Amino acid sequence: MKFFSAYSIKRKLVLLLVALVTITLLLQGSILVYSDIKNLKTDIVESLTVLALAIGSMSRAAILFEDARTGKRILSSLEDERQIDFAVIYKTDGQIFATYSRNKTEKLKPPPFDHEGQMITKRGIEIIKNIVLEDEVLGKIYIKANLNQMESKIENQLVLVIGIFSVILLISIPISVLLQRFISEPILSLAQTAQKVSKLTDYSLRATYDGKDELGVLYSGFNEMLTQIQNRDQTLEQYRSNLEELVNERTRELEAAQKELVSKEKLAVMGTLSAMVSHEIRNPLGTIRNTVFNIKQLISKSNYALEPELDRIERNVVRCDHIIEELLDFTRLQEKNLEPAKIDSWLNELVDEQPTPDEVIITTSLKSEAVVNIDSESFRRAVINVIQNGVQSMTKVKPGKQSDQSEKKDMRLTVESRINQGRVEVVVTDSGEGIPQADLEKIYEPLYSTKSFGVGLGLPIVKGIMEQHLGGINIDSQVGVGTKVTLWLPINEGN
Secondary structure (H helix, E strand, O other): OHHHHOOOHHHHHHHHHHHHHHHHHHHHHHHHHHHHHHHHHHHHHHHHHHHHHHHHHHOHHHHHOOOHHHHHHHHHHHHHOOOEEEEEEEEOOOOEEEEEEOOOOOOOOOOOOOOOEEEEOOOOEEEEEEEEEOOEEEEEEEEEEOOHHHHHHHHHHHHHHHHHHHHHHHHHHHHHHHHOHHHHHHHHHHHHHHHHHHHHOOOOOOOOOOOOOHHHHHHHHHHHHHHHHHHHHHHHHHHHHOHHHHHHHHHHHHHHHHHHHHHHHHHHHHHHHHHHHHHHOHHHHHHHHHHHHHHHHHHHHHOOOOHHHHHHHHHHHHHHHHHHHHHHHHHOOOOOOOEEEEHHHHHHHHHHHOOOOOOEEEEEEEOOOOEEEEOHHHHHHHHHHHHHHHHHHHHOOOOOOOOOOOOOOOEEEEEEEEEEOOEEEEEEEEOOOOOOHHHHOOOOOOOOOOOOOOOOOHHHHHHHHHHHOOOEEEEEEEOOOEEEEEEEEEOOOOO
8 A cells, every 4th residue: 555655635535535436336236236137037037937837728728638739839929939948848747748949950958857946047047837727737838048138138237337337437536526625625734834834943833724623623733732832942042041141040059059068167167176276275375374473473572574574475365265265156056145225325335344545536326215135245245346346447557567646547436326127226337447348248257357366256256146136237348438337136026
C-alpha cells in the first residue's frame, strides 16, 4: 500500500468513493444475476414438468393400444419447443415406445429406465415422469432440454447490469469529486496553515473552520496548540529580556549569603577568641592592676615621682579590660530586664554624668515626654557608645599633624529626643569628620574599625542592644560635615 500513501488526499477520497460504489454495484449485480439464474432454472423445470405430464397424459391411449405411430406423432409436437432436444416414451417393462430428436443426424442414447425426477447439468435439464392411468403406471416420459434460452436471458441480464453499472459509475466519479471537497479542502487548509506557521515561525496565525464535526475538533486542537506555543515563547522572551536583571538579583542574593556566612564565621571565631581572651588575659591584667596599686602605695611613702607612668599603665589596663568586656558582651546573650522609664529625664542624667573634653560643647533638646521600656544598663551603654564615638570623631587628629587650636572648628555634639512616626527617637549629632560611604556600608560588621585602637565591636553591640529592645539604629553621615545617629524605640503602650 506504499503507492497509495503517495497520493494526495483528494485522489484518495475520490478513489475510496469510487471503490465503494464499485463494490456495492458488483455485490448487488452478482446477487441479482444469481437470483435471476436460479429463478430461470426453476421456471424451466416447472414448464418442462407440466409439458412432460401433458405428453404423458396424451400418450396413455397409444400405450394401451400399442400404437407406436400415434406416440411418435405426439412427441413430434415438441418441434415447436426449441429448448427440447430429445424425448422418449417408455413402456412399463422399460422398452422404448416412441422417441423424438431435434437433431436427426445426432444419435442420442436414452437414459436407463430406473428413476423419476429432474436433473440439471451443464449440458441441460432432464425430466423423467411416470405415465399413470387410475393409479396404474403405464410407462415413463423422458424429456431433455437445452439451456440456450436461459443462457440468452442471462446474457441479456448481464448486459443490462453492466450498462447500469457503467452509468452509475460514470455518475459517481464527478459526484465523488464534488463530495471530497467537504473533507479535503478543510484538511488542505489546515496543512497550508501549518506550513506557513513552520516557515514564518509566526505562532499568532490561526486556522479557521466553522464546522462542529471532527474536523472542527481538529481545528480547535491545532489553534489551542498554537496558543500554548505562543504563550510559551512570550514567557521565554520575557525571561530573556529580564535575564540580566535576574542574574544581578541572584548575584546580590549570593553576595548577601556570602556576607552572612562570613559574619557567622567571624562570630564563631570571636566566640572562641573571647573565651580565650577572658581566660588568658583578664587574670594577668588583674595581677598587673594589683601590682600597680601596691607600687603606688610604696612610692607614696618613699616620695618617688613615678605617678604619671603608673597612671598611664593603669589607663591602658582599663582600656584592655574594656576591650575584653566588649568581646564578651558581643558573644554572649544577656537577658534584658525591661522597665518603663521617662526617656527625657533619663537622658538628661546620662549626659550630665559624661566626662567630655573642654573643647567639646554638648547641648540637649529633650522634648519627647515619652515613657519607654528599657534595660537601663544595656541602653545606657548604647547611648554612651554613640556619644563617645561622636566625641572621638571631633577630637581625632590625623596622623602626621599636630593639634592646632586655630585650625579646630566648632566641636558641638547635640542629644535630642522626639516622637516621629509613632516611635521615640534619640538623635546624637556631631560635627566631626564624617564617615566615608565605603566605610558606612561596613560599620556593623564585627571586627571592622577605622580607629587606631579597639576591636570594632562598638556599633555591632549597639545594634544588638537596640534589636533586643525591639528598636533599631540609623546612621546618616557626610564627610567633612558630621554624623547623625538615630536610636529608635517603640513607645510604651501603657502611656
